[in-house]
Amino acid sequence: MEKIDIITGTTAAAMAAKLSNVEVIAAYPITPQSHCVEALAKYVADGELDAEFVKVESEHSAMATCIGASATGVRTFTATASQGLALMHEMLYIASGMRLPIVMLNTNRALSAPINIWCDQQDSIAERDSGWIQIYAEDNQETLDSVVQAFKIAEDEEVLLPVMVNIDGFILTHTVEPVAIPDEEKVREYLGIYEPKHAYLDPDRPITQGPVGVPECYMETRKDLNDAIEGSREVIKRVNEEYYKLFNRKYGNGLVEGYNLEDADTVLVAMGSVCGTIKYVINELKEKGKNVGLLRIRTYRPFPKEDVVEMLKDANNVAVLDKNISLGFNMGALGIDVSSVLKNKKVCNYIVGLGGRDITPQDIEEIISHVEGAKDGETKWINLKE
Amino acid sequence: MVTIAAIIYEPGSTNKNKTGSWRTFRPILDNKKCIKCENCYIFCPEGTIYEDKNGDFKINYDYCKGCLICVNECPVNALTSTREEK
Amino acid sequence: MMDKKQFPREEYFAPGHRGCAGCGASIVARMALKTTGRDTIVVNSTSCLEVFTTPYPESAWRVPWIHTAFECGGAVASGIERAIKALKKRGKYKDRKLVVMPIIGDGGTADIGFQALSGALERGHDIVYIMYDNEAYMNTGVQRSSSTPLFASATTAPAGKVSKGEDNPKKDMAMIAAAHGIPYVATACISYPEDFMRKVKKASDIEGPTFIHVLQPCTIGWGYSTENTIKIGRLAVETGLFPLYEIENGEFKITYKPAKRKPLKEYIRMQKRYRHLTDEDIEILQKHIDEKCRLLGLE
Ligand SMILES: Cc1ncc(C[n+]2csc(CCOP(=O)(O)OP(=O)(O)O)c2C)c(N)n1
Ligand code: SF4
Ligand code: SF4
Ligand SMILES: [Mg+2]
Numbered sequence: 143m144e145k146i147d148i149i150t151g152t153t154a155a156a157m158a159a160k161l162s163n164v165e166v167i168a169a170y171p172i173t174p175q176s177h178c179v180e181a182l183a184k185y186v187a188d189g190e191l192d193a194e195f196v197k198v199e200s201e202h203s204a205m206a207t208c209i210g211a212s213a214t215g216v217r218t219f220t221a222t223a224s225q226g227l228a229l230m231h232e233m234l235y236i237a238s239g240m241r242l243p244i245v246m247l248n249t250n251r252a253l254s255a256p257i258n259i260w261c262d263q264q265d266s267i268a269e270r271d272s273g274w275i276q277i278y279a280e281d282n283q284e285t286l287d288s289v290v291q292a293f294k295i296a297e298d299e300e301v302l303l304p305v306m307v308n309i310d311g312f313i314l315t316h317t318v319e320p321v322a323i324p325d326e327e328k329v330r331e332y333l334g335i336y337e338p339k340h341a342y343l344d345p346d347r348p349i350t351q352g353p354v355g356v357p358e359c360y361m362e363t364r365k366d367l368n369d370a371i372e373g374s375r376e377v378i379k380r381v382n383e384e385y386y387k388l389f390n391r392k393y394g395n396g397l398v399e400g401y402n403l404e405d406a407d408t409v410l411v412a413m414g415s416v417c418g419t420i421k422y423v424i425n426e427l428k429e430k431g432k433n434v435g436l437l438r439i440r441t442y443r444p445f446p447k448e449d450v451v452e453m454l455k456d457a458n459n460v461a462v463l464d465k466n467i468s469l470g471f472n473m474g475a476l477g478i479d480v481s482s483v484l485k486n487k488k489v490c491n492y493i494v495g496l497g498g499r500d501i502t503p504q505d506i507e508e509i510i511s512h513v514e515g516a517k518d519g520e521t522k523w524i525n526l527k528e
Numbered sequence: 529m530v531t532i533a534a535i536i537y538e539p540g541s542t543n544k545n546k547t548g549s550w551r552t553f554r555p556i557l558d559n560k561k562c563i564k565c566e567n568c569y570i571f572c573p574e575g576t577i578y579e580d581k582n583g584d585f586k587i588n589y590d591y592c593k594g595c596l597i598c599v600n601e602c603p604v605n606a607l608t609s610t611r612e613e614k
Numbered sequence: 615m616m617d618k619k620q621f622p623r624e625e626y627f628a629p630g631h632r633g634c635a636g637c638g639a640s641i642v643a644r645m646a647l648k649t650t651g652r653d654t655i656v657v658n659s660t661s662c663l664e665v666f667t668t669p670y671p672e673s674a675w676r677v678p679w680i681h682t683a684f685e686c687g688g689a690v691a692s693g694i695e696r697a698i699k700a701l702k703k704r705g706k707y708k709d710r711k712l713v714v715m716p717i718i719g720d721g722g723t724a725d726i727g728f729q730a731l732s733g734a735l736e737r738g739h740d741i742v743y744i745m746y747d748n749e750a751y752m753n754t755g756v757q758r759s760s761s762t763p764l765f766a767s768a769t770t771a772p773a774g775k776v777s778k779g780e781d782n783p784k785k786d787m788a789m790i791a792a793a794h795g796i797p798y799v800a801t802a803c804i805s806y807p808e809d810f811m812r813k814v815k816k817a818s819d820i821e822g823p824t825f826i827h828v829l830q831p832c833t834i835g836w837g838y839s840t841e842n843t844i845k846i847g848r849l850a851v852e853t854g855l856f857p858l859y860e861i862e863n864g865e866f867k868i869t870y871k872p873a874k875r876k877p878l879k880e881y882i883r884m885q886k887r888y889r890h891l892t893d894e895d896i897e898i899l900q901k902h903i904d905e906k907c908r909l910l911g912l913e
Contacts, residue, residue: 165700168693192703194696198689199733206686206730210657210693213680216700218693236682241533302532335704340532343678343694345653345712350536352681353668362530536668539676540628547630566620570807571844573640574629579619591629595636595833596841 144322144389151314154282154321155221155247155307156181158289160191161329162245165216165336168196168207170226173259174311175249178221201226205233205244212242213351215342217293217335220244223311224251224265231269237304238273238367240352241341243296244304245289246274250414250465251311252497260498261311263414263465266442267475273367275305275374276442278413280393282319285309287391290324293333294381301374302340303367310415310465312498324389332388371444378441397446399438400453402428406435408510409454411480412463413439416494416501420463423506434510439476447483460489461513463501467493472521481519488518499525543591547574551594553609559584561606568598568607621807622648631674632666636840638830638847639663641804642746643717649814650742652677654713657691659722660684662753662832663746685726687718688734688743695739713742713818720747720761724785735794735823742817743825745787748832756835760785764902765895766887768835773890783902791825792861798824800860800869804831805847809858809869816860829856837886849881854907868912875912878903 149157156178159167167186169179185191194211198204201222208218222230227248237244248266252258266276275295279285285307292305309315341351355363375397382396393399401417402424403409410420417438424434437453439446454460462481464474471478477491490513495501505524512522531537557568557577562585569577569585576591577598587598599607626647633640639662647654658664658681667674668681682690695714701707723731723745734741750768751757758768758780767779792799798820802810810828817824831846833839838846850856851870855878858870878900882888891899907913 165703166693166696168689168696194700196692196696197737198692199729199736203686203689203692203730203733206682206689207693207696209682210680210690211697211700212693213690214655214694214697214701216697218697232683233686239533240682341535343655343680343697345655345678348539348652348676348678350539350668350673350675350679351533353534353536353670353673354665355534356670359530359534359670363534366530366532531671534670536671536673538671539673542630542632542667542672542674543628544672545630545632547632550635570621570645571641571804573633573635573637573644573843574631575625575627575644576629579623588629593635594840595843597636597843600841601844 144324146320147323148318149282149321150177150316150318151282151285151309152178152249153181154286155289157323158286159219160185161324161326162290162293162333163217163330164193164219166194166196166208166211166218167220168198168204169220169222170198170201170204172223172226174251174315175221175223175247177315178247201229202233205230205237208244209233209237209240209242212244213240213341213343215336215338215344218244219246221247223249224253227265227269228253234269234272234274239363241302242304243302245292245296246304246306247289248306248308249311249315250308258497261313262496263308266306266308267466270443270475273303273371274443275303275371276308277305277440278308278442279314280415280417280438282314283321283391284393285314286321287385287389290329291381291385295374295377297336298377299339301370301377303370303374308414313415328388375444375446393440394438395449397441398449398453399440401436401438402433403435403437403453406433406457408459408461408514409435409437409457410461410463410509411437411439411476413442413476414465416463419501419503420506423503426503445479450480450483454484454487458488459513460484460487461492461509462489463492463494463509465495467496477521490516490519491521493521493523494525501525546590547593548590551592551612553594553596554612555587555592555594555596555599555607555609557585557587558606561604563604565603567601567603571597571601573597624648624651626652626676628674628676630672632669634833636833636843638804638832638843639746639748642744642828642830645804645807645811646715646717646744646814647677649811650713650715650818653710654715655694657687657694657714657716659687659718659727660753661719661722663717663719665753684722686730687716687722687727688730691716691741691743692734692737692739695741714740715742715744717744717746720745720749721751721759724760724787732794735791735796735825738822740821741823742814743823745825745827746830747827748830748835750835752832752835761787765891765899767890768887778890778895788825788827796823796825798860798862800826801856801858802826802828803847803851803856803858804828805844805851806858806870813860835887838884842884846881846884849876849884852876853878853881854903854912855881857907857910857912859910868910871912875907
């Protein structure tokens with residue numbers, strides 16, 4: 143039976159990893175993620191979770207340890223943020239290149255310098271091209287559900303890719319919300335045991351993993367990888383539906399979620415917890431007779447190109463919010479992506495909430511009125527101090 | 529077609545690559561002189577010296593790169609070398 | 615004459631690999647695998663050994679093998695070791711001991727992989743960590759590592775008009791490993807196969823982290839002709855330059871004592887990496903060694 147707990151996002155993720163029966167956990171503390179690995183360490187210490195918890199000495203080693211464990215053929219989980227994710231960078235490409243279905247919680251936090259422990263999404267955006275599937279959750283319930291789904295997606299034989307579930311630092315990691323906790327047996331039955339057919343370190347079947355990818359094969363392995371992440375859209379959607387049937391919750395079509403899009407001339411596009419604020423503003427405006435929509439990007443990689451085109455086909459003013467900045471392009475990553483798939487449409491980009499800067503309902507209203515009067519291609523930084 | 533993640537499912541498959549072609553000097557083993565100390569056997573970087581059914585050490589020239597460690601390490605000069613005819 | 619087979623006949627390291635003729639790294643791998651056998655999982659870091667054994671689609675390895683990156687041999691091995699524990703909980707590998715054996719270069723151990731090594735040793739993983747030491751970054755063109763000895767010329771520590779090559783003494787990895795308080799540490803050299811293989815066997819029988827620092831002459835990096843790989847390794851030991859010992863549960867023991875130490879000059883003059891040295895320079899090195907041997911009781 144499901145029960146309701148009032149918990150933080152980090153606890154929700156830890157619980158999800160526990161429900162998913164992870165076998166090896168390797169992680170290193172960093173704000174605002176630490177509560178997640180602390181919770182997992184405690185489950186193991188209390189005998190509630192029969193997993194191997196490797197107290198690694200860095201995030202680089204955390205990912206390397208997960209790679210070693212996953213390549214041996216067990217379910218693995220880690221969690222990190224910001225500097226930790228950046229330190230893992232090299233190993234992220236190796237995890238995906240070796241087709242290892244590792245699941246990671248990333249609690250979005252700004253990158254140094256200057257050092258800043260608060261939320262933005264620059265850290266995961268910097269790993270955009272690493273071959274990891276990236277999901278951005280809006281609240282703590284979705285965090286839990288996404289981590290469970292992440293294992294199902296990652297281990298699907300058509301996918302076999304690592305998955306990063308991103309949640310906004312502090313905003314979700316340190317805020318309690320009621321979260322429905324699915325029945326452990328039911329989750330375990332849903333996920334089954336990870337028994338890879340492709341990658342294992344088994345003396346009875348000796349194979350060589352991670353060889354030299356000579357020029358005669360390297361490009362094909364990259365194409366395979368690209369095909370796998372392209373193909374994962376269908377699996378993500380399917381898992382979203384399956385999950386709905388079993389656990390009664392779904393998140394749009396798994397890739398995107400539309401909110402009040404019908405007859406909305408102005409649509410905001412965003413990821414993560416800010417979507418909650420946007421929905422609130424949309425409801426307020428609706429009461430005043432103004433119709434504004436939201437397209438929430440839940441899965442950022444693979445990018446839901448077709449859904450974006452389809453769901454924004456009637457919008458005339460598209461405002462893309464980015465908690466990151468592509469330095470040297472004066473746009474955020476999501477803004478660049480949305481502009482590149484929408485032809486002949488006004489798309490403006492709003493840089494918001496860097497390093498923990500608040501995003502208030504007033505900011506959202508400012509964006510809405512700005513985009514309605516703006517020219518295509520404008521970028522505006524919101525809530526900057528003089 | 530490349531395997532997933534370029535994983536190699538065939539153990540020991542470098543044996544397709546006949547490194548004997550690298551050789552400029554050929555070691556020659558005289559079994560009559562050999563005292564079976566196993567020096568050449570264990571020191572060979574290629575594992576190309578083997579013991580045949582009769583217990584005699586033989587050199588597999590398919591892979592011998594001609595480093596001549598064996599010649600150097602034989603305590604009784606049962607191994608000699610000659611320039612490879614090309 | 616030997617009447618019984620001295621060395622196991624099974625070959626887990628296949629021929630056809632692209633190691634240089636006379637490569638000592640291949641000898642390390644071959645001897646180690648003859649000792650631990652089929653139930654071994656090998657971890658390589660980016661290095662000569664990794665590159666020359668696995669050009670896709672060919673592999674020289676007949677045991678499960680993995681490579682990920684340069685600096686994480688210890689961490690990858692940690693993950694494998696714990697995964698095996700997890701698989702044992704599922705009922706797999708019942709009553710079987712699998713040997714997790716990172717075989718990592720001096721660069722991957724003493725420099726960039728130092729942190730991952732220390733973490734793995736400190737956490738008590740059941741691994742046999744073999745540092746194969748050719749005293750430089752051979753794979754990338756003989757750049758110096760912290761394991762490059764004093765006065766050896768390397769491409770990033772070249773001998774020149776005002777330089778005698780590497781200006782720092784070799785980092786003592788076996789003693790650093792021992793400082794972690796692990797149950798077994800040893801030094802070894804490929805020129806002493808019985809000694810090396812006995813140590814690998816002992817390490818693999820021990821529960822917990824073990825570390826073997828094995829010296830492996832390299833024809834390209836050290837500059838000598840291919841047939842001398844074993845001879846040079848032997849001289850490194852006979853001169854007292856590279857003493858063979860083991861530290862078992864904190865107890866130090868010399869495992870091979872040269873009858874009379876040979877002069878270092880014999881070793882030095884065989885290698886091009888030292889050809890810039892004068893007799894006086896060699897004297898300085900000789901004094902270093904004499905001092906070390908005195909400390910270790912190798913007089
Ligand atoms: C992070 C990183 N830095 C540098 C390199 C380049 N690199 C690859 S192998 C290597 C040297 C390996 O030296 P060692 O561990 O001593 O092994 P050897 O090749 O000498 O056997 C270097 C510098 C790399 N692959 N990764
Ligand atoms: S080294 Fe010489 S004596 Fe020893 S086994 Fe080889 S050929 Fe025979
Ligand atoms: S450079 Fe040295 S270590 Fe590398 S393959 Fe050649 S002999 Fe072996
Ligand atoms: Mg080296």
